[in-house]
Structure formats: C-alpha cells, structure tokens
Amino acid sequence: MNFGAAIKKIRTDKNFTQKALSDGILTRSHLSQIETNNYFPSYDKFFLILDRLNIVFEEFLFVQNDHKMLFNQQIRSQISEAANLDDTEKLKNLAVTAKNLYEKTDNITYYHYMLICKALISYSTSHTVSDEMIKFVTPIKDYLFSMDNWYLYELRLFNNIIYALTVEEALLFSRTSLKRLSNFQYFLEFQHIEQHIYSNLSTLCLEHKDFQTAKNFAETAIEKAKKYTLVYEKVCSELNHAIACIKLSEDRNSYEIIRKNMLILEYLEFESLYDHFSNFLRKFEINVDF
Known part of the structure; x- marks a missing residue:
C-alpha cells in the first residue's frame, strides 16, 4: 500500500472526514492530494496528522506494509521467543537468516542479530559465559562504545550483551544507558x-x-x-x-x-x-x- 492510500485508509477506518483531519494542519485540498500521492507533507505536518489520527509512526508503517511487521522487527521478536524457549535449532536458523540478510542489505542491524543468536547458542550449551560467547558480542560492544548517544536500539543491544561483559564494563555502560533511557520514559x-x-x-x-x-x-x-x-x-x-x-x-x-x-x-x-x-x-x- 502506498503512502497516500495508507493515510486514507486510516482516516476512513476512524471515520474522519478530510475536513476534520486537515483542519488547522493543512488545507483540505492538500490532504486530498496526499491521499492520491500527488503531494507529500513536511515531517512536522505528517506527524501532526498521525497525532490527530491517534496512531504512532510504527503503526502507520504496519498499515502501509499491508498489516505485516517489518522484517527486522519480526526477526527481533523471533530471537526473543527462541531465547526464552531455549530453542537452539531456531536460533541457528535465525542466525543464518540474519547473516544472509546482512550480506544482501549491508544493514548492521542484521549483523548484530546474527551475533546475538550465536552468543545465545553458545550460552545455552553450558549456561556459562564462555570465551566463544564473548567473541560474538565483542563487535556489538565496540559498536556501543563508538556511539556518542544511545537510542532505543542501542539500549536493547546493551541489554542483550550484559551477560558477556565484565562487571566494570557493565557498570560503565549502565551509567550511560540509564541516563539516556530517561529521555524515553514515555515510550x-x-x-x-x-x-x-x-x-x-x-x-x-x-x-x-x-x-x-x-x-x-x-x-x-x-x-x-x-x-x-x-x-x-x-x-x-x-x-x-x-x-x-x-x-x-x-x-x-x-x-x-x-x-x-x-x-x-x-x-x-x-x-x-x-x-x-x-x-x-x-x-x-x-x-x-x-
């Protein structure tokens, strides 16, 4: 579903008229052009529209993607589920999937997911932090050290690798993470x-x-x-x-x-x-x- 069609679907699903949705944000004619993909609003107006529709950006993407989760969100959820169930075979499959996606897209998110899967597999073997597990999380640790500021993605990464850090490293990271996390208290x-x-x-x-x-x-x-x-x-x-x-x-x-x-x-x-x-x-x- 394209951008304009997604806006129109949400508007009609929620029984908003074009006038009610556009009032005070942009003209009705501009909204009509948005819904036919002939005009794209500025970011501030786009988020004002979402706010009036009472949806968040991720929800908009979900509708635009024909009610399918973005794959990087799907794989993150699947890794969490497999880890909770200690499903080593599923983690192995997810590691291969993430590796292939990283090679195709060069998206570092998939590289991190692959490393997390391998670290979890290593941990599930002995239920202790091994040198092999530390080897897998070291690139993630280096990535975190290289960031000037952390966002929710980096905070989730930190949570995933705490077990493989030294106490000193974990305490250092935790001071950064908890300070940064306060910015996201309404998420x-x-x-x-x-x-x-x-x-x-x-x-x-x-x-x-x-x-x-x-x-x-x-x-x-x-x-x-x-x-x-x-x-x-x-x-x-x-x-x-x-x-x-x-x-x-x-x-x-x-x-x-x-x-x-x-x-x-x-x-x-x-x-x-x-x-x-x-x-x-x-x-x-x-x-x-x-």
Missing part, C-alpha cells in the same frame, strides 16, 4: 528496558560472585517490576535477590522465596529459565526442597 518499551537492565546487572554480578552489588541491583529490579506490574520479571529478580541474600548470610525467608518462585516457573513450564536458576542454585551450593 512503551521504556518500562521493560529499564527493569531488564537492573535484572540483568544483578545476574551478571551473581556470575562474578559480587553478591552485595547483585543484591542491590535485584532490589531495584524488584521495585521496577512491581511498579510496572511485570510478573515474569519480578519472579526472576526475586530469585536473584534471594540467592544473593543467602550468600551474604542474610537469608531471612530467602529459601522460601526460592521455593515459591521455582514452583511458579515449573508450573508455567518456563523450562529454560527453570534450568538456568537450577544451575545457579547448584553453582552456589544452595539446596532447596521444591
């Missing part, structure tokens, strides 16, 4: 990205046996999960916090928290996540009767 992705940064930092610190810092990050992650009603994320953050507390000899009711949340993961059939925390518990010699 829908803000809540998830912010909470995941703190949760992933707590996991990284556990990996490096920095239990006090892991506990501090987990406390913030739990607070953010409660604030934004992120149930899945709250479970993970509470497990991180409980593990850190036990290793700091501040167990209180930490064993019960672990038991409760592991049962939740088992009930919800989050097998890869259940295995991840089971490995963590074995690694830190924490025995809990489920």
Whole structure:
C-alpha cells in the first residue's frame, strides 16, 4: 500500500472526514492530494496528522506494509521467543537468516542479530559465559562504545550483551544507558528496558560472585517490576535477590522465596529459565526442597 492510500485508509477506518483531519494542519485540498500521492507533507505536518489520527509512526508503517511487521522487527521478536524457549535449532536458523540478510542489505542491524543468536547458542550449551560467547558480542560492544548517544536500539543491544561483559564494563555502560533511557520514559518499551537492565546487572554480578552489588541491583529490579506490574520479571529478580541474600548470610525467608518462585516457573513450564536458576542454585551450593 502506498503512502497516500495508507493515510486514507486510516482516516476512513476512524471515520474522519478530510475536513476534520486537515483542519488547522493543512488545507483540505492538500490532504486530498496526499491521499492520491500527488503531494507529500513536511515531517512536522505528517506527524501532526498521525497525532490527530491517534496512531504512532510504527503503526502507520504496519498499515502501509499491508498489516505485516517489518522484517527486522519480526526477526527481533523471533530471537526473543527462541531465547526464552531455549530453542537452539531456531536460533541457528535465525542466525543464518540474519547473516544472509546482512550480506544482501549491508544493514548492521542484521549483523548484530546474527551475533546475538550465536552468543545465545553458545550460552545455552553450558549456561556459562564462555570465551566463544564473548567473541560474538565483542563487535556489538565496540559498536556501543563508538556511539556518542544511545537510542532505543542501542539500549536493547546493551541489554542483550550484559551477560558477556565484565562487571566494570557493565557498570560503565549502565551509567550511560540509564541516563539516556530517561529521555524515553514515555515510550512503551521504556518500562521493560529499564527493569531488564537492573535484572540483568544483578545476574551478571551473581556470575562474578559480587553478591552485595547483585543484591542491590535485584532490589531495584524488584521495585521496577512491581511498579510496572511485570510478573515474569519480578519472579526472576526475586530469585536473584534471594540467592544473593543467602550468600551474604542474610537469608531471612530467602529459601522460601526460592521455593515459591521455582514452583511458579515449573508450573508455567518456563523450562529454560527453570534450568538456568537450577544451575545457579547448584553453582552456589544452595539446596532447596521444591
């Protein structure tokens, strides 16, 4: 669907007349020319039109693309799904797809997706950060270091590679990311990205046996999960916090928290996540009767 046809479809779907949509933005005749692709508005007028139609730019692109997600958004979603399910075969296929697309388009996004897939495959093999995993994320780390400012894409990348950074690198990046992230607090992705940064930092610190810092990050992650009603994320953050507390000899009711949340993961059939925390518990010699 072309640009003008997309504008017209959204307008008519929402029962706007040309006069009601154009009023105060541009003339009705100009809107009519836009809808027939004989005139293209300036950026400011285009976004005023979208605002009056109560849609965001991504939604407009979705309509213009005949209700299909742009492929780079599709592949990002598929990688996330495969990672959550620990589906190594799907990650391998996605890595090949991303590699082929990068070679065809020279779009660095696909190159990053390929590296993330390979890093996730490496991690799923042993559930530990290996030299191979670090090798795959190093180009992404270099890319992030080269940026003067980060946008949502860079913030998502940072979240994807936290596990393969040193604590010092992660803390350095996190200061940049959290400062930059505040600029996007009214975007829908803000809540998830912010909470995941703190949760992933707590996991990284556990990996490096920095239990006090892991506990501090987990406390913030739990607070953010409660604030934004992120149930899945709250479970993970509470497990991180409980593990850190036990290793700091501040167990209180930490064993019960672990038991409760592991049962939740088992009930919800989050097998890869259940295995991840089971490995963590074995690694830190924490025995809990489920």
